[in-house]
Amino acid sequence: MTKDQLLTRLSSTATAVLTRRRVLLAGAAACGAAGTAGLLTPGSGGEPVPPSPPAAGSQARPELKPSAYRLQPLTGYGPPRVEPARALVRREPFLRLSGRGSTMVLTFDDGPDPRYTPHILDTLAEYDVRAMFFVCGEMASYHPDLLVRMADDGHVVGNHTWSHPLLTRLSRGRIRYEMERTSDLIEDVYGERPQWFRAPYGAWNRAAFQLGAELGMEPLAWTIDTLDWTRPGTRAIVGRVEHGAAPGVVVLSHDAGGDRTQSVRALRDYLPHLLDCGYHITVPRRQPV
Template sequence: MKKDQLLTRRRALLAGAAAVGAAGTAGALAVTPGNRPAGPAGPAPGPPAHRPMGSSAYRLQPLTGYGAPAAVPRRPPVRSEPILRLTGRGRTMLLTFDDGPDPRYTPDILDTLAKYDVRATFFVCGEMADYNRDLLYRMADEGHVVGNHTWSHPLLTRLGRRRIRSEMERTSEVVEQACGEPPRWFRAPYGAWNRAAFQLGAELGMEPLAWTVDTLDWTTPGTGTIVDRVEDGAAPGVVVLSHDAGGDRSQSVRALRRYVPELLDSGYHLTVPRRRYA
């Protein structure tokens, strides 16, 4: 009798341990709707010390100016020209930053965006991203979109298909390792698009996004001039181009601190594009 009681207790304990283990596995593999797993994949670094409260809410419900499709196609169509504006209702705008991440300027830009609780899109170069994966992780963790800006920022119209694919694929791999999912948006360096870039981008599951307002901040025209260009060009659906790397971007950092609160006070919603393809 005593032996039977011991066996019964042992089976109960084993069943309880199995249930706990299954629950732990389900939690570790959980994927937030329409987004990446809860933690980074591959050899990405662990989460940085800076982690704003409530950032995971934006992974659950990403901001968007696009209507949600009834079904999600697996691959975007091959376009003949890039997307220039955000579609949708309301006073929505996209802030985008190219060429980074750069540890001298990108953290300040992220700090400003976090201060005003807005999101942006970062088109990163693979050779910069590879050495600053912690910044990629922070971008994704704080609800920003990380896009593909090629590996070494070449002029794509002078390259063959094999080289273009390599530039895109290598960057997508770094982004996926750091953020947990591959990029769904890409931007051609210098805005120089060709048929191969559109085709290869679509094959890799990415849509081409250009811009409507160019701040020309790479010419270092002065903080006030950058602010004026953003505010003068502000309109529903506008996509603003700035840079967080590729030179001295201190003017871009200071300008962002000025025009973000002014855009918000004017009723603009600073958002990110929704991932529309699997």
Template sequence: MQKDQLFTRRRMLLAGAAALGAAGTAGIVVAAGGEETGRTAAAPVAGPQARQALKPSAFRLQPLTGDAPPRAVPRRLKVRDEPVLRISGGGRRMVLTFDDGPNPEYTPHILDTLAKYRVRAMFFVCGECVVENRELLARMADEGHVVGNHTWTHPLLTELDRHEIRSEMESTSDAIEDAYGQRPQWFRAPYGAWNRAAFQLGAQMGMEPMAWTVDTTDWMEPGTDTIVDRVESGAAPGVVVLSHDAGGDRTQTVRAIREWLPYLIDSGYHLTVPARRA
């Protein structure tokens, strides 16, 4: 897409926002172009699934109804038994992912750093944050980032019934489409807690499930140096890195990416995103 077209789309999205007034497991190897190439065993990884489920806070909005039909009919996918954990495609390729946003205090700084080094990433967003920060999704679209579904209120899916899971997922996809311009093609379960319903519903909505290989542990606020060390020591071809741009104080995350991103690039890594399906 040409640059002027991108800016036009962003202006349209921003205009819409103003008008509305708001807005581990075994790994499945997927090629950068989205083609499944096989399976590879991987040890369980630590992550935010170790945290207790967050109680809805005062600012959290109630999920929109999941009963209404989607605006666009998604392409149904094969139901997986496990989430995507790594990518392949040759060379020293890695994927950077950020969960729980967007957040107006931290997400812009992360986007600035990615833009400085001309790197694209994936953002798994929560619907309640999307409606308050639609302009950030418009910017993600303009700058070529991939936006995935991370539910509306970040619940523990294993404690919800099927109807509640559908509502969380479907309402978030609607909000993403409104702000980003396209429905998401990737889904990540909060806390890394997957169940059969999440896999089935995600496939029905045209979304592949994605987990991660390396957890930066930034959600624990362990210190900038620890976050940097986890990324640099965990770097390897096919790795999916988990970070967060919301859900707490992410000052350490913002500082750390300014250190580890140029290190990865200087080390010969190509930071990529999965290709969108036609």
């Protein structure tokens, strides 16, 4: 074979090799283009399109599902509900409260009643005085707006049971029901659980003291009973308050449970007189355990 023939054969072989390489490269490019075409389709604005699901059959891989754990919402970020602080179980209620200077506490039972409670609240607001309202849950459930106003005006709301029963005639379970249901309502409407309770008719027993303590409440009675529920006349109510006034005294009046017109009028009379005499009308603070 001549030199020219040898060079010609070598040139043809190199050309064939180069051509085969180009074919392989072109094929790979075509496969890549086809794969890309499966993710980006014309008219989609360049948005990715998920590949089609695998064909059904024995060789099809099962569809992967997201973890159930990841789908569960996260919880526990809200503030925990604070359980009421356990109070000391007492054997008798507080009859008066200690305080600095000539302090007195005004308390009103059995409400709220829309016929009388708003007038009492108006008088207290006029003289910028805070008082205590021992409410019955049943009454409060009918007039929650009055509990809201008590909270807005800075008054203390106490527990006077749900239906004003004689506790000494009830079972322990029933006493708990009367107290706890009322505390729950006060918390929902007033904004916090009551820290004080008063037995209807002043009739206390061991179960009442124990259950009140379990619910985080202290028992409060009174020093002066105005006997306004007997409707003795406005002047008689005023006289009892003014004659019994002294530091630490707790005054019992009513804003519901009957005609309380005399109670409303009496408050308008004796409240400014007590303030003029130097008494500081306030609300109690919890006694140290």
